[in-house]
Amino acid sequence: MSNLKGILIGFGNVGRALIKELVSTEHSLDIIGVFSSKGGVFVREDEDLKTLLKLATLDIKLKNHVSFKENFTYQELLEKQEIDVAFVSIPPSYRTGEPNLKIYRSLSKNNVNVITADKTGLAINYNDLLEEYKRKDLFFGYRATVAAGIPAIDLMRGLRGRQVEKIVAVLNATTNYILTLVEKGMSFEEAIKKSIKEKYAEPDPTVDTHGWDPAAKISILSGELGTHIPLEKVERIPLDSVSEESIRSSFKEGKRVKYVATFDVVGKKAFVRPHVLDAEDVLAKTVSTHNTIKVLLEDSEIILSGPVGPAWRTAKVMVTDFIEYKAKTNKDT
């Protein structure tokens, strides 16, 4: 059987980590093209791939590739060549989901399977997007969109048909880190600056501190449980709506303030709010680099917890999707 043909759309931290994963292990995959928002590289020979790997390893932008063509797009490539799978890691707008929603439409039109790390497309348009890919019998892998590193999507799949009442979760590592710093005495401003400097936070920290990121994640989990709450309907109370002083006084009392995402299945509501939690609460114990998901159902709770991100781990989760996609493809042929 000949190798599968893939393209990468996005060459940021995740895209770079991903190309290292996909080349370094045996995946029966030929990478045909790599694209940033500015242009792309058509991989014609081994040397092109080697240079891509070098850029990825040295953390250098795609436009420095010797074969980089400005304004060369994946659409142009798709006109020339059949592609099996696209790995999407472009960060889109939380308001519109663009350019990713357009990218997904264009890929499905060209019968390209998708593996994505972008949560906004699904958070905004969960049902239509997945139905479109299902209807065309295309694979849409999105394990990396929620708590990349711990199998949150798989957890939901394993609970189909069960009477889940509520999901309560710490899904954003950045705000978790910021809160830890505030507990230790920093102001929000200082803590956010430090997080950006250490690359915990995005240059625009409101993605985290205004709850966009955890809201998109809880939105996707709501979709997994069969009642999608679109991103714009998820209530987001900003992180700093709780005062620094009360974060510190809670901490002194042995309690913790966490930025908690909730999906109330029965009430069909989702929200992201700072919460004061008891010390014994498993959510309170979530360290900066971890996520914790608590599923309330029947007479008890299921807990999933573990490390999420950074980019190298997100890339590994996309590879898990790729392995599932390959298994399905092999079955069909």
Added chain:
Amino acid sequence: MSNLKGILIGFGNVGRALIKELVSTEHSLDIIGVFSSKGGVFVREDEDLKTLLKLATLDIKLKNHVSFKENFTYQELLEKQEIDVAFVSIPPSYRTGEPNLKIYRSLSKNNVNVITADKTGLAINYNDLLEEYKRKDLFFGYRATVAAGIPAIDLMRGLRGRQVEKIVAVLNATTNYILTLVEKGMSFEEAIKKSIKEKYAEPDPTVDTHGWDPAAKISILSGELGTHIPLEKVERIPLDSVSEESIRSSFKEGKRVKYVATFDVVGKKAFVRPHVLDAEDVLAKTVSTHNTIKVLLEDSEIILSGPVGPAWRTAKVMVTDFIEYKAKTNKDT
């Protein structure tokens, strides 16, 4: 679309709970026959199903059904009628996996999809069994075989391609309960008697206390990670190899003895042994009715924990398999 046709093989606690689940909710399923080891009921009319439900609700054996025919087998039914799916909940021998391995072969020969709660078949013959069903494009659902209630199989599926080093888990609620009683001052003998009386333990308690049950479960998890350790190769140190006195003295020091199942992925070994655990260890905190699975990988741990069993929860997990099976079937037609 016409309803799917199903049979139940096994009418013990799980089979009874399952028939209540399958009838009470909207599943587009017609139950055509129900079988115990002694004979079966061919469901010809609504009245037959109502009587089955009554037996299930009152916890009465199948042979008391007015339409029960001694020695009537599912094979006989399969000769008369096409069946889509069989729900298997017969407890087999941990030594041979029979009669279930024969049942699975017979079902696959007749192109019947399977959803099972039996762990021994897979623990003994994981690769051959799943390959046979895959080759014939038949569904083989087995979520209920490991930690039924928390998505342990899904957890493993979500970790494909990741570098898992070790799985360390408390997978047997009965021995967990027995240890709690010994901590409180009972002898092993008294604790086991109490467990049998309260229906925590089987009449033959060695299934639990000699580690057969957790060994079968860790064996299946090893298969999920791509290196199946067959049941007979899983080392089993009996629960009472640790003295009652040392269980109590550990407890007094704030430690806990737990019956821990381990799969050492790197060393390709699996074993079940009593372990002294520190109080902070998440495994140490596993209460009687819960299971906890710790996955060691990369630089950290993933934890999955929650309530497992009894029969009604196991039945719900089989329904999750059925929902997945239906989704696949709908796609194909």
